[in-house]
Amino acid sequence: MIIHHFQVMNNMEESIYHELEQPSEIPIREREDAMGSYLMMFGALAVGLPLPIINLLAAVIYYALNAKKSRFIKFHSLQSLLSQLPTTLMNAGLIFWTVYLFFSADHLSSEPNLENFSATNIYWGYVITTIIANLLYIVFSFIGAIKARKGEMYYFIFFGKLSYHLAYKKSHNDRVTPQNKPPMA
Amino acid sequence: MKTKIYKELILILAIFLAGVFAFSLLNIDKKVSSPALSIENEIKLSEYIEDYMTNQFTEINSVYTDSVLSVITKRLVSTLDSARYSYNFKIIESDQINAFATLGGKIYIHSALIEICESPEELAAVLAHEMGHIEKRHVVNKIVTELGIALITGVLTGGDAVVISEIMSKITSTSFSRKSEKEADNFGLNTLTKAKISKGYMAKIFRKLKEKSPKSFNIELLSTHPDLDKRIKSVFEFQQPENFSNEDYDIDWDNFKDKLNSEI
Numbered sequence: 001m002i003i004h005h006f007q008v009m010n011n012m013e014e015s016i017y018h019e020l021e022q023p024s025e026i027p028i029r030e031r032e033d034a035m036g037s038y039l040m041m042f043g044a045l046a047v048g049l050p051l052p053i054i055n056l057l058a059a060v061i062y063y064a065l066n067a068k069k070s071r072f073i074k075f076h077s078l079q080s081l082l083s084q085l086p087t088t089l090m091n092a093g094l095i096f097w098t099v100y101l102f103f104s105a106d107h108l109s110s111e112p113n114l115e116n117f118s119a120t121n122i123y124w125g126y127v128i129t130t131i132i133a134n135l136l137y138i139v140f141s142f143i144g145a146i147k148a149r150k151g152e153m154y155y156f157i158f159f160g161k162l163s164y165h166l167a168y169k170k171s172h173n174d175r176v177t178p179q180n181k182p183p184m185a
Numbered sequence: 186m187k188t189k190i191y192k193e194l195i196l197i198l199a200i201f202l203a204g205v206f207a208f209s210l211l212n213i214d215k216k217v218s219s220p221a222l223s224i225e226n227e228i229k230l231s232e233y234i235e236d237y238m239t240n241q242f243t244e245i246n247s248v249y250t251d252s253v254l255s256v257i258t259k260r261l262v263s264t265l266d267s268a269r270y271s272y273n274f275k276i277i278e279s280d281q282i283n284a285f286a287t288l289g290g291k292i293y294i295h296s297a298l299i300e301i302c303e304s305p306e307e308l309a310a311v312l313a314h315e316m317g318h319i320e321k322r323h324v325v326n327k328i329v330t331e332l333g334i335a336l337i338t339g340v341l342t343g344g345d346a347v348v349i350s351e352i353m354s355k356i357t358s359t360s361f362s363r364k365s366e367k368e369a370d371n372f373g374l375n376t377l378t379k380a381k382i383s384k385g386y387m388a389k390i391f392r393k394l395k396e397k398s399p400k401s402f403n404i405e406l407l408s409t410h411p412d413l414d415k416r417i418k419s420v421f422e423f424q425q426p427e428n429f430s431n432e433d434y435d436i437d438w439d440n441f442k443d444k445l446n447s448e449i
Binding site for chain 1: 211
């Protein structure tokens, strides 16, 4: 009875998501498009605009243009876009905090004066954490790109599940219980 | 699925906060803000630049002015718990209203600053502030930060004239951070309290500087010590003890200024 209950529950859960494609079912073009979503972060650098907001805009545009091609592409481009948000926010926060610290010295000297820059240990803690976050983002983006090119699903912590949920969850129309069933059911 | 998503979100936030907290324990700020030059080496460095300072400024030396200055400064220096420096105060001829601390406990007072002081207590307030820069090692910290410890120790072994000139340029262009100025103000106020000089004199001299034309190029002290309104407010917020009593110097200040002007 209990086993039957769990089987029923699993079937119900599975039914709200579309079935995952296997690597052999995913065309090369789709894999390359999915890989491209992770490599967009270098796009901004390539055109000489290494600003966090430009990277984010590029990721948004890429998602908007490619998400409808397939769920596999939608998943990877969504994961790339969403995982970029925290590092963008952290980088922006770091820039603002640094500028604030430098100009809060409120000095009128025209000479650049590093001694005027007065920071706290929390600031330095935030700097190091932000640097590590950016490095991790780059490393995992590369891994994601390689996996996507292989036609594989690769799940980042939190963003992987969220992207899967958003990309593969069936819409209301898709979840209509079929009336016609095979005779063995 | 949603529960797992939220759990992982909380995990990421927790890792971020833990990271910031953990790395803040490295105490990088203290390592960055602590000067790498010992007091002994600072004093040695000050001896190297002594001749250059003497050549750059015209010092006013007279038995009378020196003795009056000594009366003022002796009361201030006597408040220090431990004499890390052998303080040396010098009056230099200048029409710029300024006073600045250099290395090794030396403080230079521009004659124009003395001119605007209505009492020796006002001058004492400025000197107490400058002593704060020395005791808190703001000057040496600024030089080491901007020029690098390697360059400084190079001077100690060789006396490179170019580097010494650069050190002097850094010293005389006194532009400290708001944090350093606040530290020097607090030190100055504590010193004045111990020396039985009212904090009002510090507020008075700040106000006097502010009242002078802010666009005048003579107000060197103003341009390197900004935000005087806030600092005047801080002076009034500083609490001197309830049993505090002011003891003015027994100095004929007008006579001192006249004698000083006659030396210029």
